[in-house]
Structures are given as structure tokens and as C-alpha cells.
Amino acid sequence: MLPVDTTQLLKGVLDLAVLAVLRDEDGYGYDILRRLRTSGLTEVGDASVYGTLRRLFNAGLLSTYVVPSVEGPHRKYYALNAAGRGELQRSGKIWQDFASTMDDLLRERETA
Template sequence: MDTTQLLKGVLDAAVLAVVQHEDAYGYDIVRRLREAGLGEVGDASVYGTLRRLYSAGSLSSYVVPSDGGPHRKYYAINPQGRAALDAQREDWASFSLALSTLLDASRKPTALRTIGEGR
């Protein structure tokens, strides 16, 4: 199954979840997502998501100087981002339950009604 489209739909939640406990810079977020099992996540998609979440007010950022290379821009979740993550958790729970129910091969499908039937 090509999970590219699925990943696009949940990348905001995944990025917020990654930084909910510890601030991180862009590539560190990519690495954590991949280690969590989202191996197909692209660098450009994550950086675009970070910019969008920052612009939307869900993340704050700060720069940390580096002795051995370029400065790193760290991202931190803020109260608006925590509220967004909580809402996305609820949405995911409802959506995944509905889809799991539909995909359950042991469950007998319910009879479908014809449009207008039962009125």
C-alpha cells in the first residue's frame, strides 16, 4: 500500500507529537519520525509542515548557535499547538476506529438501505 497520501493527512499531528516532550530542529524531527516507523517521510514535507505550523501559531522557534556548523533552528510546541494536537488525537481516534471497523474481516457487513427506504 502506498502510504504517501495517508502520511500527508497526518503529518501535522505527527510533527506536533514529536516535539510535544522535547524541542527539536528540523532534521532531528525527520529522524525521529523515521525512527517511529514513518520511513517514507520526506525532508521537504517535514520542513514545509514546520513552516506551516509555525505560521499557524502552533509552534514557536528559536535559534541555537553551533560551534561546528550552521546555527540550528529549534521548534517548540506552544499552548495553541497542544490544543491542536489534542483535537487531532480525538479526530484520529474516531477515524481509526471507524476504519478498523470497516476493515475487520470477521465482522459481517450491515445491510445497506436503498435511498429513500424507510420513510
Template sequence: MDSTQLLKGVLDLAVLAVLRDADGYGYDIVRRLRAAGLEEVGDASVYGTLRRLFQAGALTTYVVPSEEGPHRKYYALNKAGLGQLELSSKTWTGFAKSMDALVNGKAAA
């Protein structure tokens, strides 16, 4: 089974969860997702997701000047983003429980 297909549905949640721990700039978020085990996450998917979440008002941005290299645009969760994270987490937990039960042959409650 192709995990990139699975990722598509949960990338928003994954990005929001990463940002809950700490603010981050684009490539830093990609790296943290990969370190968390989502090795197949695509750079363009993360960048696109960040732009979309930002457009939807779930994220705020601020620029941190860097001594060497480009200025970095950091993304941070705002209130709306936190709300979305909470809601999506609940949905995900329920969904994962059902799937787990289904796949492992334990009847759902």
C-alpha cells in the same frame, strides 16, 4: 496502497506529537518521525509542515548556536499547538477506530 498519500493527511499530527516529547530542529524531527516508523516521510514535507505550523502560530522557534556547523532553529509547541495536538489526536483516534473496525470486519458501535 501508497502510504505517502496517507501520511499527507496526518503529518501535522505526527509533527505535533513528536514535538510534544521534545523540542527539535528540522532534520532531527525528520529522523524522529522515521525512527517512529514513518520511514517514507519526505524531508521537504516535514520542513514545509514546520513552516506552515509556525506561520499558523502553533509553534515557537529559538536558535541554538552550534560549535560546528550551522546554527539550529529549534521548534517547540506553544499553547495553541498543544490545543491543536489534543483536538487532532481525538479526531485521529476516532477515525482510526472506525477504519480498524471497517477493515477488520467488526461493526462500529
């Protein structure tokens, strides 16, 4: 049996995870990365998150603004906009349905 590669699973859900992390609080790149890792996605890579932020912004799902810093470079913050909230809701529903189906499949296998 082939081992499950969590990095492959993560690629499929990173957009959703980033949108979810930004649901309640805006964040800058490293802060978002830290929140993802603290939430349990420890294998997420820096470049993956920054690329995802750019892609989501270019898709019109995020807004950005810059906050000056006296202790270093200015920080670009990302915020979930109305389109991003809609996508989070839509993709979240798809994920929940998929996860429920997988749970059912695994439960059936365990009882068989």
C-alpha cells in the same frame, strides 16, 4: 484493487505526526525528521517535513528559537506552544475516532 499509497496517507497526518513528535521535546528540522522516521514513518520526505514545520509555525502552533553551534550553522529549534498542544489534542481525538472507525470496518469485513 488499487494498492494503498502510504505517501498519500502520510500527507493527511503529517501535521499531527510533527505535533506529536514535538509534544515532549523540542527539535530542529533534521532531528524531527529523524524522530519521525525512527517512529516508523520511513517514507516521509525532507521537504515535506520542513514545509510542515513552516506551515505549523505560520499557523501559530509552534514557537522557534535559535541555538548557536560551534560545529556548524546555528540550529532553529521548534517547540510546541499552548495553541499547538491544543491542536494536538483536538486532532489526536479526531484521528483516534477515525482510526477506530476504520478498525471496525476492517474487522467487520474480515469476519463476514
